[in-house]
Structure formats: C-alpha cells, structure tokens
Amino acid sequence: MPSTSSAAEPGHLGPGPAGRPARLLPDSWRPRPDGRGQLLATRCPRCATLTFPAVATCPACWNAERLATEEVPQPGTLYAFSTVRVASRTATVPYRIGYADFPGGLRVCGRLTGPEVAIGDPVEVVTTELRPPPDPLLGWAFRKQEEPA
C-alpha cells in the first residue's frame, strides 16, 4: 500500500471532483453514471505483470516507465465471502464482504450488495458508500450479475 507523499504514487484516499465525497483508491476504479463501477489495474509494458490496486512502479520488475492503466473486464467470479456481524467501531453491521476473481488473475476484495450470493456466482462492479455521512467514503462493491433476459 503506497503511503508516501510522492506525487508519482497513487494515494489510497482521494477527493472526487470538487464537493464530492472521498473515494477509496481513486486511481484504481471509477464510478459510472449508471451506478456501476470500473476497476482499473496497472499493466507493466516490460514484464506484463498486471497489478491491482494501481501502482506507479511495477512491484515485479521495478519498472516505472510507461505503465498502462487497463480496465478490468467484468464479470468477476465470487471466490469467497462472509456476512460480518461484529466489526470495528466505524462500520455498520451486518454487511457482506468477499473476494472476486477477475480475468488476468486478479483476486479483489470488495463489499457485496444486492441479492444473496454463492461461491462461483458471476458478479459485476457497482458503486457503494463504504462509510456514511458526515464523512462519506465511496468505493466499489460486487453485485450478482442478473441472468441475461
């Protein structure tokens, strides 16, 4: 997790456009106007390693030049999840959290929203409020993908 103040390193918290709530890992996803979300990973042009969350330096080969941002394809596949009933002081329980696998070998942690899920379900990325006002934090969540009509 980057924690330096170097301008080149992506921060893990950052403001949205003026007046909007803070966003978790703002370089690693973006909300879409329809409420869905798009995860963003970094591809190293030298060793082809794909890294999520986004990085300024490839952790595999230390290359810091021409790193490319790639949209992570959806849907993902739910790998594991839990309904959390006791949490630390800030979270409101119960909530569901899980890991989803995405093409490219990424296993990403996220909240779960929407209907009941099972391991192996296809999931899409949506926008969610990880922390409520007065200090809201926007992030991504996974939601079971509807069957095609």
Added chain:
Amino acid sequence: MTEVYIHGTGIIPFGRYPDRTLEDLATPAARAALAESGAAPADIDAVYCGNVYGGMLPAHRVAARLGLTGRPAYNVEAACSSSAVALHLAVSAIRAGQLGTALVLGVEQLSVFGGGTLQLNEADPEVAQGLTMPAAYAMRAQRYMHETGAAIEDLAGVSVKNHANGALNPHAQFRAPTPLHDVLGSRPIADPLTLLQCCGSGDGAAAVLVSSQRPAPGPGRRPVRVAASVVSSGTTGRHDLSREDLTARVAGQAYAQAGITPADLGVIELHDAFTIAELLYYEALGLCGYGEAPGLLRDGVTERSGAHPVNAGGGLLARGHPLGATGVAQVVEVTRHLSGADTGLAHRPQVGLTHCTGGGISGYDHAVCSVHALAAA
C-alpha cells in the same frame, strides 16, 4: 554454528488487567525466567521485546524495572508474531557470535481498548472496506468448507479441544470447558465463525532467557535447544484461501534447518487465532494432506493423548492472544514440555514446534510467519 539454549521461562496468567501498566505485566514474567535460569544482571547482553500496541520503547521500560540498562535493547513489532520475531533476532545474534545471552520478552495489554475486534489501520484499503480479522478467517473457513466438504462441526471441534486443554492450564485466560453445542450456539461474529471460534481479547506477558552456554542439567530437567528459527514475510498478490502456502514454506525451511520431519513433532503450539486456522495449519505443517485436517482432529492425533499434541496449553483460543506475548508464550509452553517436567502429555516429546503468523494489512496472505523448532538436548 553456535547452538542456542533456553535457560529460563516465565509467563503470567493471561487475562484482563486494565489497571496495570505494560511494565507491571512484563516484569514478573521476566523475573521468573531470570530466576529459573540463575542468571545475574551482568550475564544479560541484550534485551528484546515484542509488542504491538503498547507505545514507545517497551523493552527499555521493562529493562529499567529489571536493572538491565546500559546494554542493547530492541523493540520489535510484527503484529501477532512480534515476540517470535524478537526471539528470532536474539537467536540470530547469538548464532552469529554477536552476543552470548539475551532476555526475550513478549507483552501486550489489549484490555485498554475495551473489547471487540482488533483496531487495524483504517487507512488500509481492505480495512476501509470492512475486512476485519474475523472476516478474513471467515472467508478462509467458507472456502475450505466449500472445497473439502468440511462441516462447521469440524471447525468447532478445534475450539472444544483447545478449551479442554485451556482448562488444565493455570496460565490460560479462558478455562471453562466448552462443549460443541456451546461453540456452535455462541454469538455469530462473521459467518460461519461464532464467538467461541475466535480468540478473545486480553493481556499477557511471557519471557525466555536464551544463551550460547549449554545449561547444566538439573534434577528431572533436560536442556532445551533452539533447533530452528525461521521468519519470513508473506507475499502480495492472489492467494488460495483454503491452503496456507506461507506456513508450509516457513515450516519446510525450519524442518531442513533442524533436520527433522513433521513425524518428529511431539508437541506443537500453532496460531489458532480462529478455529479454521488450526485445521489449515495441520495441513501446512505436513501433519496430514489437503482436506484431511478434520479427520486428524477427529482421530485424536492432536489431543494431549495423541501422537502430535497441538495447543496442549489451550492455544490462542483458550490461553488467550495478547498479540505481542503469544510468540514467546508458545516457546515457554513447548520448552516446559520438553524439559522433562510431567506436563500431562501421554507421550514424552523430544522435539516441539511453535508457529505464529501476523497480518491485518492489504494484499498479503499474512504479513509475517515465524516458526521455531525446539529439541531436548
């Protein structure tokens, strides 16, 4: 290579002591280890202390109480492995000939936080999403059950065994036997884990004196040596939640260093912060194959009466898990089993193993894993 021996052990009853200081907790454990070793103040070349949440300079604060100032003192933070890593550094320095004798402490006071789940770094992205320690292990439990067909009763059996062991341990924080029905019926924490499948919050301290000098055997007391000491960080990236590659790798290095195999382990203290963890670690330590841990537990192999007793002192689930104290507490327990006192195991062990992990940050499987092998010398 210089051999390293354990000369003295000390531990306080784990519990909740909100009205004491960190120094109050660590000093009696240190004094017990020093008294057992027969050491004088001038014999101690360095002091190492593992601690997570106790603030600045715990090694120095305790050393002042013990009159062990004017020499190297080191503070080590490695989450739940803090004092295991402190021991590793002391052993490494003795092996390298940099010092002869060191006091290694582990101490933690979680009661000052009240209760509940550990306070992790809220700036961490996965923590910000709500990934608590119970949630992380709950997902490992769910995935393991999904892949292997293990039942929640299989996991809960770990809690039943370890609480039964804790009932026999005067240093354990939780000494009430807990039948299966109580474990399964306790408060849900993170599905499928219930309260009695999670280690509690508490305070504790433990200490060992380690030295290059071989101790003189006393009546009914065998010297114990450190046969292996291995530490590694975990890895970032994609991890298989139902298998524990980090522990397997670190234990493999420890087996090679000690010249032993899993079959030699007559007593084991491992990091059962949650019930599922103990099952995963049976497999990672090589006591059985993938998916076979529930059978190993059911067959009694890891009971006090079995061939490979695991967490005979109650483990983290019953002895308690004051983070910084755990690594050395495990070594204290295993040393006492090996040194020859009758500790109630059916088979007298010749070789023992201690295992800690530590985590709570994004990306890693665990941030750290540490394994020590101890042998009657």
